[in-house]
Amino acid sequence: MVRYEIVQLLKESSPGYVSGGELGRRFGISRTAIWKYIEELRQEGYSIEASSRKGYRLISSQDRLNPYEITNDLGTKVVGREAEYFESIDSTNNYAKKLAAAGCTDGMTVAAGRQTDGRGRLGRNWESPVDKGVYVSVVLRPPLAPAETQILTLAAAVASVRAISEAAGIQAGIKWPNDLVIGGKKLCGILLEMSSEADRVNHVILGIGINYSQDGEDFPHELRDKAISLKMAAAGLKPGERDRISRLSLLRCLLKELDKVYQLVLGDRREEILDLWRAHSVTIGREVRFVIKDIVYTGKADDITADGKLSVSCSDGVRRELLSGEVSVRGICGYM
Ligand code: BTN
Numbered sequence: 001m002v003r004y005e006i007v008q009l010l011k012e013s014s015p016g017y018v019s020g021g022e023l024g025r026r027f028g029i030s031r032t033a034i035w036k037y038i039e040e041l042r043q044e045g046y047s048i049e050a051s052s053r054k055g056y057r058l059i060s061s062q063d064r065l066n067p068y069e070i071t072n073d074l075g076t077k078v079v080g081r082e083a084e085y086f087e088s089i090d091s092t093n094n095y096a097k098k099l100a101a102a103g104c105t106d107g108m109t110v111a112a113g114r115q116t117d118g119r120g121r122l123g124r125n126w127e128s129p130v131d132k133g134v135y136v137s138v139v140l141r142p143p144l145a146p147a148e149t150q151i152l153t154l155a156a157a158v159a160s161v162r163a164i165s166e167a168a169g170i171q172a173g174i175k176w177p178n179d180l181v182i183g184g185k186k187l188c189g190i191l192l193e194m195s196s197e198a199d200r201v202n203h204v205i206l207g208i209g210i211n212y213s214q215d216g217e218d219f220p221h222e223l224r225d226k227a228i229s230l231k232m233a234a235a236g237l238k239p240g241e242r243d244r245i246s247r248l249s250l251l252r253c254l255l256k257e258l259d260k261v262y263q264l265v266l267g268d269r270r271e272e273i274l275d276l277w278r279a280h281s282v283t284i285g286r287e288v289r290f291v292i293k294d295i296v297y298t299g300k301a302d303d304i305t306a307d308g309k310l311s312v313s314c315s316d317g318v319r320r321e322l323l324s325g326e327v328s329v330r331g332i333c334g335y336m
Contacts, residue, residue, distance in 0.1 A: 002027055003037040004068035007046065010058035019055035063246045065111055070251060078107035078262055079138055080255035086110070088130075090117040093193060093207040096137035100195070100203040107259070108139040111251060118209065121191055122326060126209050129218060132229070134210040134251050138258060141203050142265060146196040149204060150308035150323065151270050153177050156190045156206050158276045159257035164188070164210070166257075167250040170233050173282030175329050176301065176310045176322075180210075181282060184332045185228035187211055208254065212247055226333045274304060287330040288312055290322060301329070 009018060009026065020031040027034070038048055038056055044066065047059040070083040082105055089095055092110040094117075099108055112135045115128035128135050142152065157178035164172050164180070164187070172180040172187050180188035191207040211229035219227045230245060264273050278284060281304075288301045290312075299314035309321040328335035 001068070002029070003041055004066075004072075006034070006037055007041060007058065007068065008072070010048065010056060014058050017051060017054035017057045022055065063248050065113065065248055065251065069248055070109065070111060070255070074252060074255060076107070076256055076259035078140075079259035080109045080252075081105065081107050083109040083111065086112045088112065088114045088116060091115050091119050091207075092135050092137035093119060093191060093205050096139050096205045096207070097193065097195075100139045100205060104139055106139070106141040107262075109136060109255060110138075111136045119191060119207070120189055120209075126189060126191075127220060127223070128209065129214070131247075132214050132218060133212045134208070134247060134254070136209075136251060136254065137205050137207040138255070139203055139205060140262065142201060142262075144201050144265075145199055146194065146201055148307075149192065149194055149201060150177070151265055151273060152204060152206065153190065153192050154277045154304070154308050155261035155265055155273045156192065156208065156258065158273060158280065159261045160188050160190065160208060160210070160254060161280045162276075163250060163253035163257040164230070167253040168230050168234065168245040169237065170230060172280075174277060174280045175332050176281070176283040176288075176304070176327055177308070177324070179333070181332055182228050182233045185226055186333055187228050187230065187233065206258070210250065210254075212250070270306070274306070274308070277304065282332065283310065283327070283329050289328040289330075289335060290325060292325075301327075 006023060020034050023034045024031045042048055045064040049057045049059050066085050067083045071080055074080050089112045092112050096110045114130040115135050118126035118128035118135060120126040154177060157174045160180055161172050161174060164170055172182050175181050178190040179186055188210040193205045195202040211227060213231040214229040216224055234245060261273060283301050284303060286301055289298045297314050299312040302311045302313055305311055305321060309323050311319060311321050313319050
């Protein structure tokens with residue numbers, strides 16, 4: 001789109017100016033048409049200074065999310081090569097599912113500023129207030145059998161931890177299988193949905209929600225002692241470090257890290273993913289509790305197995321392997 005090509009040129013020339021005439025020549029359009037594009041960009045949140053003698057200069061692109069800012073120069077092999085962005089949508093997973101069914105490319109990304117019907121695991125909803133979170137879904141088409149997709153669940157958690165560390169300088173831990181927590185409170189959730197035949201996956205929708213700038217009171221009552229945002233977690237950082245956390249760079253880091261772990265999955269390098277998961281786990285070695293058919297079990301989480309199950313030495317002396325469902329980890333998200 002021409003207007004983003006204009007942004008690109010202004011970025012390359014920043015902090016210098018580019019004249020309206022020069023822009024017009026580059027794109028083969030009139031100065032008036034350039035001025036209209038500049039106005040559109042300003043409406044989108046780009047701060048562009050205009051000087052009648054020198055031309056246009058990009059002051060800042062704020063923290064705008066749009067397909068251009070998300071995908072431009074991302075350098076990934078698959079994830080985020082193409083993206084769509086919505087200011088408001090019911091659920092990025094729902095929309096990604098439609099794109100996948102219509103045949104979109106591997107790695108197609110859908111992000112939103114707000115979700116009116118954000119969905120979480122186990123049929124829960126995911127609070128998605130305006131511009132306070134990262135809400136993103138990625139369509140993947142891995143050559144896996146349905147039973148092998150657990151590795152993607154774990155890989156997505158690893159990618160999210162690494163992206164948050166890189167973009168925000170904040171270290172989160174992974175609660176099995178893929179919740180990210182800080183100080184015992186949930187920062188990020190991952191919802192993996194799949195369409196498959198008996199022996200092969202058609203597509204997977206990887207939906208990731210990161211609490212970005214909520215304050216404690218922004219969370220619903222029942223979540224207040226269980227949820228945390230990056231802004232809250234960053235309160236302990238120095239002002240300079242705190243201020244550099246941008247939602248756009250966080251999202252871009254996330255797509256890059258997802259791409260890296262996806263390459264590990266495609267290269268059948270599962271052990272590396274499992275080792276990375278173990279390194280960030282706050283589950284292994286801890287006391288856990290889970291319910292199967294109304295019976296409550298407790299025990300110690302020993303490890304994850306090669307196929308991504310959580311192996312638990314239960315207090316009744318039996319070792320059990322869990323593939324999904326809810327596991328409470330002592331000290332995390334309200335299990336004390
Ligand atoms: C969880 O329950 O922990 C998973 C939460 C997943 C939320 C994300 S936000 C983007 C994507 N769209 C959705 O509707 N859900 C996922």
